[in-house]
Amino acid sequence: QTAAEYVKSRLPEALKQHLQDYEKDKENSVLSYQTILEQQILSIDREMLEKLTVSYDEAEDEG
Known part of the structure; x- marks a missing residue:
């Protein structure tokens, strides 16, 4: 069996596997x-919540 014949017989299988x-x-x-996006969105939400909480607390303190 020549190299060319071997490649011809093996190539379709190898390509299919690939x-x-x-x-x-x-x-x-x-x-x-999708998971990465979800994680990013969740961390942005958390940051926004923290900022809102901080500014709300500051407004409470002033009032």
Whole structure:
């Protein structure tokens, strides 16, 4: 069996495997992207809440 024949017989399988791995990675990255976004939104919400609480407390103290 020549190298060319070997590659021809193995390539479709290798490509299919590579494609499946790629699809899995893509799904995982989408999930992690959504998770990252969620985390960022939650931390922004928390920061805003803290700032609002601080300014509310300051207004209470002055009043």
